[in-house]
Amino acid sequence: MIKTLHLAFILLSVISFVGRVILSETYPAILKQKIVNIAPHVINTFLIISGIALIFQGGWLSISYGWIIAKLLVLLIYIGLGIYVLKSQGTAKWLAFTGAMACLVYIGIVAVTKNAFFFF
Ligand code: HEM
Known part of the structure; x- marks a missing residue:
């Protein structure tokens, strides 16, 4: 379950990054919009949180x-x-x-x- 979320956030993170790179070449003005600026931070925060949760779920610190x-x-x-x-x-x-x-x-x-x- 958490791994699925982790993978989903990775996908969203890559889409948001590549999407912004494409926008920077095509419609740079859109990059100034608040939602386009905030969304990647929210996605990446959840990506890191899901990664930290997986560390504890898998007991990786002791393995x-x-x-x-x-x-x-x-x-x-x-x-x-x-x-x-x-x-x-x-x-x-x-x-x-x-x-x-x-x-x-x-x-x-x-x-x-x-x-x-x-x-x-
Ligand atoms: C761009 C960033 C990241 C990518 C591309 C990525 C990629 C992946 C992938 C593909 C898996 C699945 C591996 C498998 O099923 O064997 C995975 C699992 C995992 N990731 Fe990430 N990850 C990222 C960020 C993070 C971060 C920031 C953390 C820690 C804070 C983290 C910790 C983990 C852990 C602990 C697992 C679970 C391993 C397991 O129990 O099999 N990841 N990650």
């Missing part, structure tokens, strides 16, 4: 938590890149966007494998 720390660190990078993407233009914007997408893929694989160094 293994290295992968959770990796997820959180890369989540911070993802957030930083996301902010940069929405504030910049040109090549730097798309490089940061690619980096943000790579962070998402990494976080997803780490979540499934429970291994921060799955690529070794």
Whole structure:
């Protein structure tokens, strides 16, 4: 149940991020609307809350938590890149966007494998 919610919030979070990137290229004026600014914060707060709930539900702190720390660190990078993407233009914007997408893929694989160094 909580995992389903977690997955739903991930989907909403990605849609809200990619949606804002598309709007920044097509109808940037819409980005100034209050709802467009607040909704992503609400979604991301619930995403983190559901993640924290899953940590306790699975008892992960006493099993293994290295992968959770990796997820959180890369989540911070993802957030930083996301902010940069929405504030910049040109090549730097798309490089940061690619980096943000790579962070998402990494976080997803780490979540499934429970291994921060799955690529070794
Ligand atoms: C963009 C952010 C995130 C993505 C893409 C993501 C991705 C995922 C995915 C795909 C799963 C399902 C794994 C499986 O079924 O084996 C999962 C589970 C989980 N996530 Fe996240 N997650 C994110 C954020 C977070 C955060 C912020 C936390 C902690 C605060 C967290 C903690 C967990 C935990 C504990 C599980 C459950 C593992 C289990 O019991 O099998 N996640 N996440």
